[in-house]
Amino acid sequence: MNKADLNPDRPRLTAEHIYEQMGVSSGLWNLGVQVLEELKDRFRAIDETAEVNQLKVLGAMQKNRISAEHFTGSTGYGYNDAGRDGLERVYADVFHTGDALVRSQITCGTHALSLALSANLRPGDEMISISGKPYDTLEEVIGIRPSRGSLAEYGITYRQVELKRDGGFDFEAVRQSIGPKTRLAAIQRSKGYLTRPSLSVEQIGEAIRFVKTLRPDLLVMVDNCYGEFVDRLEPSDYGADMTVGSLIKNPGGGLAPMGGYIAGTKECVENCAVRLTSPGLGREVGASLQVNRSFYQGLFLAPTVTAGALKGAIFAANLFGRFGYRCIPDGSEKRNDIIQAIEFGTPEGLISFCEGIQAAAPVDSYVTPEPWAMPGYDSDVIMAAGAFIQGSSIELSADGPLHAPYAAYFQGGLTFEHAKYGILKAAQRMVQKGLIRI
Numbered sequence: 001m002n003k004a005d006l007n008p009d010r011p012r013l014t015a016e017h018i019y020e021q022m023g024v025s026s027g028l029w030n031l032g033v034q035v036l037e038e039l040k041d042r043f044r045a046i047d048e049t050a051e052v053n054q055l056k057v058l059g060a061m062q063k064n065r066i067s068a069e070h071f072t073g074s075t076g077y078g079y080n081d082a083g084r085d086g087l088e089r090v091y092a093d094v095f096h097t098g099d100a101l102v103r104s105q106i107t108c109g110t111h112a113l114s115l116a117l118s119a120n121l122r123p124g125d126e127m128i129s130i131s132g133k134p135y136d137t138l139e140e141v142i143g144i145r146p147s148r149g150s151l152a153e154y155g156i157t158y159r160q161v162e163l164k165r166d167g168g169f170d171f172e173a174v175r176q177s178i179g180p181k182t183r184l185a186a187i188q189r190s191k192g193y194l195t196r197p198s199l200s201v202e203q204i205g206e207a208i209r210f211v212k213t214l215r216p217d218l219l220v221m222v223d224n225c226y227g228e229f230v231d232r233l234e235p236s237d238y239g240a241d242m243t244v245g246s247l248i249k250n251p252g253g254g255l256a257p258m259g260g261y262i263a264g265t266k267e268c269v270e271n272c273a274v275r276l277t278s279p280g281l282g283r284e285v286g287a288s289l290q291v292n293r294s295f296y297q298g299l300f301l302a303p304t305v306t307a308g309a310l311k312g313a314i315f316a317a318n319l320f321g322r323f324g325y326r327c328i329p330d331g332s333e334k335r336n337d338i339i340q341a342i343e344f345g346t347p348e349g350l351i352s353f354c355e356g357i358q359a360a361a362p363v364d365s366y367v368t369p370e371p372w373a374m375p376g377y378d379s380d381v382i383m384a385a386g387a388f389i390q391g392s393s394i395e396l397s398a399d400g401p402l403h404a405p406y407a408a409y410f411q412g413g414l415t416f417e418h419a420k421y422g423i424l425k426a427a428q429r430m431v432q433k434g435l436i437r438i
């Protein structure tokens, strides 16, 4: 026996004890342990997917001979930025596409999607969303809600085909809606702020095959936000012309401080490059300043970070499912993105859940989130995020619009350990408010 064991003041560092110090009761902690016990096999499968994706990323970096030289940035015009150009080749190899545009000048996911659409559509063209209503912010991009600078203002028309009641594609309606003007079909992998199921890459692949059989020249763009590295294959592996997402979600691995990507065919990506900068300049310009290393290192970590976030989502569904809340997906369903929707049914439920997530954060844990009118959204939104990168939703975050069914959209966690703590802390907050009982 050593001296430390005789010291009565030696802190007891059991998990249960430190959870209690950090505001989670031992009753709730024990419930968490029980829930996790049942998830072992699923978590093992997630680790296997992460392993495959880790090697995919690693292989792409090796193939492109990434070296320290690629981490130095450029200024001014950004000509001959080896780091930026190398990163785009790495992305193209990871996504198995002819090309990719990965830029800090793409400000967010909405911008990446807007760029992909506006760069590849011309006046008189029609775009069709075959996965129902697109993500809220795209309504103004397309002009579904009239907006300055929308595609509608440039004479690009829009049609929408709803998903079927079971959440699958309505192939017959797609066939009927594609006309001579249709130039691009858009598919959104993740549910976004809806409570429909997210689409699997296999389902998306089937839809791509279907539209390409009807019209081989039709472009297919997939909004891949929150879907990267959840599966072993990406929509681009199934022939999407453009696969689009945000770097402050999965592929940035929590390290990318901003940015967006478009991985796709040479032709589509070239159109995006000249639209992003200027005709005649295209991808040759765009200083990377100091972001290259964080883009590479973030991509390198992205498969395991995504796996941690996925485990957090599954843990949340299983815990809150036990409390009787409707969880989408439910505790046992296959996952196609890292988002977990939980319907609280009341504003108090949604708000206290978000307060708990905020209180669990490494940054700004002491602030109380309040609903506000966020630009691009048509009702008040509450957001909980105590992130290193502002607004990053690969970091543990929860948000939801303040209207029925008062669903919280919960996602992220740079480590599973943090996600787990945040979920338990959110449950504890609801216990304190008398909303749930253990």
Ligand SMILES: *Cc1c(COP(=O)(O)O)cnc(C)c1O
Binding pocket: 108, 109, 110, 111, 135, 137, 188, 190, 191, 192, 223, 225, 226, 246
């Ligand atoms: C987050 C998201 C977007 C938009 O991304 P921002 O970076 O917030 O602009 C688009 N589509 C889906 C499905 C998303 O989840």
